[in-house]
Amino acid sequence: MSIKYTKEHEWIRVDGKTAVVGISDYAQKQLGEIVFVELPAAGKNLDKGAEAAVIESVKAASEVYAPASGAVTEVNGALDGAPGKVNADAMGDGWLFKMTLRDAGEIDGLMDADQYAAYVKGLD
Numbered sequence: 001m002s003i004k005y006t007k008e009h010e011w012i013r014v015d016g017k018t019a020v021v022g023i024s025d026y027a028q029k030q031l032g033e034i035v036f037v038e039l040p041a042a043g044k045n046l047d048k049g050a051e052a053a054v055i056e057s058v059k060a061a062s063e064v065y066a067p068a069s070g071a072v073t074e075v076n077g078a079l080d081g082a083p084g085k086v087n088a089d090a091m092g093d094g095w096l097f098k099m100t101l102r103d104a105g106e107i108d109g110l111m112d113a114d115q116y117a118a119y120v121k122g123l124d
Helices: 027-030 103-110 113-123
Strands: 002-005 011-015 018-023 034-038 051-057 061-065 070-075 097-101
Touching: 002 113, 011 103, 018 027, 097 103
Parallel strands: none
Antiparallel strands: 002 011, 011 018, 018 097, 034 051, 051 061, 070 097
16 A cells, blocks of 8 residues: 655545545644534546645644545545544544546556655645
8 A cells, every 4th residue: 555645735535446535644744623514425536636625724724635536435434523633643633535547547646755755845
């Protein structure tokens, strides 16, 4: 399973045609305390780059974009009433949704962990 990152700070972990999507640790730190997460409905078809979810923090609301095209198969129901899980473990228990990829090749242009780390370093 490989993890790739977008310039908008989403991550996608791919296993075959199935993927798990969330926001990076950098993104959750920038947002601050997360107070609400609006997730897409299971079954929703997403196009790469389209708005998929919204995360609200004490600082701001931020859109989460689909890092690849596909259909949402599951959302992280544990975030209902406990959106702070994204702050506590953005790359683990704080995942947002799972999807079936329409074209796994779409993730080829995304950054790997080293590339993303260099990208984030350039932002600070």
